[in-house]
Structures are given as structure tokens and as C-alpha cells.
Amino acid sequence: MVRIGFVGSGLIAWAHALGIKAMIDGGVLDAAITVVHDPRQRRAEGFIDAVGSPGAAAVADAGEVAAGADAVFVCTPTASHRGAVDEALAAGRAVFCEKPLDRDLARATALVEAVTAAGVPSQCGLVLRSAPVFRSLRQLVVDGTLGDPMAAVFRDDQYFPIQGTYASQWRADVAQAGGGCLIEHSIHDVDILRFCFGDVDRVAARTANHAGHEAVEDLAAVSLSFASGLEAQLTSVWHDILSRGSTRRVEVFFREGMVWLDDEFRGPLHIQTSDGSETRACPSPAWVDALPLADDAVGLAIRAYVEADRAFVDAVAGHSAPEPGLEVALAAHRLVDAAYRSAAHDGEPVDFRPARSAPASGPTQG
Numbered sequence: 001m002v003r004i005g006f007v008g009s010g011l012i013a014w015a016h017a018l019g020i021k022a023m024i025d026g027g028v029l030d031a032a033i034t035v036v037h038d039p040r041q042r043r044a045e046g047f048i049d050a051v052g053s054p055g056a057a058a059v060a061d062a063g064e065v066a067a068g069a070d071a072v073f074v075c076t077p078t079a080s081h082r083g084a085v086d087e088a089l090a091a092g093r094a095v096f097c098e099k100p101l102d103r104d105l106a107r108a109t110a111l112v113e114a115v116t117a118a119g120v121p122s123q124c125g126l127v128l129r130s131a132p133v134f135r136s137l138r139q140l141v142v143d144g145t146l147g148d149p150m151a152a153v154f155r156d157d158q159y160f161p162i163q164g165t166y167a168s169q170w171r172a173d174v175a176q177a178g179g180g181c182l183i184e185h186s187i188h189d190v191d192i193l194r195f196c197f198g199d200v201d202r203v204a205a206r207t208a209n210h211a212g213h214e215a216v217e218d219l220a221a222v223s224l225s226f227a228s229g230l231e232a233q234l235t236s237v238w239h240d241i242l243s244r245g246s247t248r249r250v251e252v253f254f255r256e257g258m259v260w261l262d263d264e265f266r267g268p269l270h271i272q273t274s275d276g277s278e279t280r281a282c283p284s285p286a287w288v289d290a291l292p293l294a295d296d297a298v299g300l301a302i303r304a305y306v307e308a309d310r311a312f313v314d315a316v317a318g319h320s321a322p323e324p325g326l327e328v329a330l331a332a333h334r335l336v337d338a339a340y341r342s343a344a345h346d347g348e349p350v351d352f353r354p355a356r357s358a359p360a361s362g363p364t365q366g
Contacts (some may be wrong), residue, residue, distance in 0.1 A: 002031040002317050005069030005093075007084040008060045009038040009047035011166060012098055012125070013075035016053040020308040020313070022291040031313055035059055035068035066091035071121075071316045077170040078103055078184070089114060094316045096309075100187050101329050103178030105337035112326045123322035124311045124329035126294035127260065128192045130307035132282040134266035137252070138196045140259065142160050146273070147255030149197060152232040156181075156189050158246040160211060160218060160238040165245065172213040183336050186236035188223070189248070191332040192340075193234070199227045204231040204349040205339035211238070222339045222351075265304045289338050 003302055004020060006013050006016045008169060023029040033053040036162055037060070038044035043226035046056035064083040066072055074084045088095045095115060101108040101124065115122045128134055141149055161184075170176040170330040176186055182205075194200060202225040207217040218238035225231055249263040257273040283289075293299040315322035338350035 002029070002313050003034040003068065003070045003241070004031055004073065005035040005037075005071070005311070006033070006047070006075060007037050007065050007073035007087075008073075008077075008080075009036055010054060010075060010168065013047065013073065014051070015302055015305050016073055016075065016096075016309055017047070017053075017311070018293075019291075019302045019309055021051050021053065022293045022302070023310060023313075024174075024307060026287075026291045027033045027312060028291070029313055030317070032056075035065050037062055037065045046249060050340040052065050062087040063090075066093050069093060071096065071313065073085060074098060077168075079170075079175060081182050082107065085111060085115065089120060091121060092118070094312075094322075095311050096123050096125065096322075097326065097329075099329055100126040100178065100183050100336070101326065101334065103139050103175075105333050108330055108333045110148070111331050115224075115326055120321075121312075121316050122326045123315070124192045124324055124326050125308070126188060126263060126329060126332065127305055127308045128188050128323055129195050129324055129328075131265050131304065131309070132267060132284055133261050133265060134192050134196060135262070136267065136269050136280065136282045137250070137259065140254075140269075140271075141196055146257035146259070146271075147249075147250055149228065149230045149254050149340055152193065152197070152230060152252045153251045154193065154232060154234045155237075155249045156234070156247075157237040157244060159240060159242050159244060161185075166240050172211075172216055173213035174213075177216065177338065179215065179336075180207075180209070181236045181238045182217060182220040182339060183248075185238075186220060186222075186234060187329075187332050187336050188334040189234055189236065190222070191328065192230055193224060194331065194335070195228050195300065197228060197232070199352075200335060200350050201225045201227050201353050202340055202351050203335055203338040204304050204347050205342045206347050207340070207343040211240075217343075220339065220343075222336070265300070327345035 035057050036044045063068045065085045072088040074097045076129050081168040138347045162169050208219040211218050220236040224233040251260040260270045263269050269276045269280040309355040342350050
């Protein structure tokens with residue numbers, strides 16, 4: 001049995017914990033949630049009650065979580081990730097660290113180096129990689145049935161997550177978050193574009209701040225040029241339309257077909273070719289649908305996390321390397337960092353190709 005601990009008991013911790021509990025109750029995992037820490041003791045206690053783990057203990061710090069668990073889920077505000085990870089490493093515990101890993105590329109790199117040196121199993125929270133719709137999109141690219149991918153348009157929007165369901169005031173504080181919509185939310189997007197289409201050669205970006213929270217952008221417009229020849233445009237927006245939660249729409253033009261989706265979990269994929277149009281279902285594995293979770297919006301949202309969480313716990317139990325590992329998150333951090341550096345130099349591109357470097361006056365390769 002794998003003992004699971006949580007550092008942080010906010011919304012993302014709930015998503016993981018409720019899914020883990022459903023997998024335990026459904027006989028999918030041999031595990032137990034044993035220990036939880038949150039700076040607000042009552043919130044940790046409420047979390048334990050809500051996820052149905054009455055045997056778990058609410059403890060005083062991350063060190064106690066590491067002492068009472070085999071695998072630690074780090075679900076704190078970004079700036080607190082490193083401290084919780086260090087406690088897990090000191091105890092030799094496996095680590096699941098939410099994204100972004102840290103506030104900037106240098107800190108994220110140092111975190112990954114520390115985990116690598118410790119040799120513990122580790123996984124990052126880039127859960128879109130396990131979404132059936134993006135796996136299906138990636139397979140279309142691999143199969144080549146629609147020809148070469150040419151252009152992608154990716155829109156990611158949600159209301160500013162200091163309000164509503166998220167109610168995460170720390171996301172308006174650059175010292176806690178490291179930035180705004182680009183690093184905090186669209187690090188998922190640059191990762192999934194890389195997952196589907198391969199390596200990126202060049203990044204150019206502009207950012208803007210409409211809400212007025214210092215150094216926390218709420219608009220990012222990013223251009224990514226891929227080694228394959230694909231050109232992608234990513235628009236990331238935090239707005240104040242409270243009726244719009246996290247929403248993603250992706251359109252991809254291949255030589256011989258156009259594909260679009262507007263549901264980031266199960267799709268469907270809409271495919272148009274010269275022969276007509278097709279709507280392709282992207283179901284979850286049968287075991288995901290069989291879990292004891294409600295068939296409502298909340299249950300569907302929790303299901304979006306269970307494949308990644310099962311992969312991590314199974315890897316810990318089987319003494320194998322979890323995927324996606326922290327090096328995957330670090331690659332996404334490099335792209336986000338390049339976008340920020342480009343925006344700081346009025347959109348000057350950052351070139352990742354060895355044969356070409358950015359002008360000396362602008363941002364350098366990273």
C-alpha cells in the first residue's frame with residue numbers, strides 16, 4: 001500500500017485527492033491518504049473530512065507529511081513548492097509537484113537538479129498530456145493521415161483566478177506566482193503543443209496587464225515556430241467574465257485536413273477534409289468511467305486528473321520512473337521563460353536553433 005501525503009489543501013489538492021479516493025474505493029489503487037499539511041489547520045482538517053479519509057492526520061509542517069507518507073503531492077502556491085519538495089527529498093519520498101515548478105526558470109532548474117540528485121521518483125502536474133482529446137490529436141500527427149501540420153491557433157481563457165471557484169488571492173502576487181496567465185495557466189498549453197508537435201525552434205511574445213496587479217500579466221500573445229515547420233499562435237487571457245471558467249479552443253490546419261476542439265478533456269475532435277466532416281469521440285478508458293464519481297461537471301473535472309495520478313502512484317508502487325517527469329516541466333519552463341524575455345524586448349524572437357542566435361541587443365537562447 002502506498003501512503004499518500006498532501007502539502008497544501010486548496011482546489012487542485014481537492015481534485016487530486018477526490019480522484020485518488022475514488023480509485024481507492026474503486027479498487028484501482030492500493031493506497032491511502034495518510035497525512036495532510038496546510039498553514040490553516042482547519043482547512044487541512046476540512047480537506048480530510050471532505051475527501052473521506054478519516055484516518056489521515058492534519059500535521060504542522062511539510063516535514064511531518066514526508067515522515068508519514070511514501071509519496072508527497074505538492075499542491076501549494078508556486079513559491080512554496082521548493083520548501084515542500086526539499087522536505088520530501090530529505091526523507092527520500094517520491095514527489096508529485098504541481099505546475100509551474102517554481103517562479104522562474106532558474107529556480108525551476110535548481111528544483112529539478114535537486115530532485116535528480118536525490119534520485120527519488122518524481123512527476124509533474126501537466127495533466128493535459130493524459131487527456132484523451134490531446135492524445136488523439138497527437139496520434140493524428142504521428143499517423144500522418146492528414147499530411148504535415150501547418151498552423152495551430154490555441155486560445156486559453158479563464159476568469160482571473162483570484163475569484164470565483166478558484167479564489168486564489170496569491171495568484172495576484174508576483175512574489176508567490178512568478179507571473180500571470182502565461183506561467184500559471186498556459187505553461188500547460190506550451191507543454192501540450194510540444195507534446196503534440198515536437199520541438200520548438202523560436203518563440204516571440206507580447207504581454208499586457210489590464211487588471212493592474214504588478215508584474216502579473218493577464219494577456220499573453222505567443223508565437224511558436226516548430227522544427228517541423230508548424231507555426232502556432234497562443235493567446236492566453238485572464239478576464240472578469242465569471243460565467244467563463246477554464247476554457248481552451250484549439251484549431252490545427254494540416255495539408256489535407258483541419259481539426260478543432262473546444263473541450264480539453266474528452267473532446268470530441270472535429271475533423272474536416274475534402275471528403276467531408278467527422279466528429280471523432282475521444283473516450284476515457286473504461287476504468288475511468290467506472291470510478292465511483294458523480295456524472296456531473298464536478299465528477300468530470302476530477303476524472304481529468306485520475307490517469308496522471310494513477311500513473312504516479314503505480315510507478316511509486318512498482319519502483320519505476322513516473323511520466324511525465326520533472327524534466328518535461330522544465331522544458332515547458334524554458335519556453336515560458338523565452339516568451340517573457342521576448343515580451344521584455346518588444347517581441348524580439350528568442351531562437352533555440354544552434355545555427356542561429358538572437359541579436360546581441362535582444363534576448364539570448366535559453
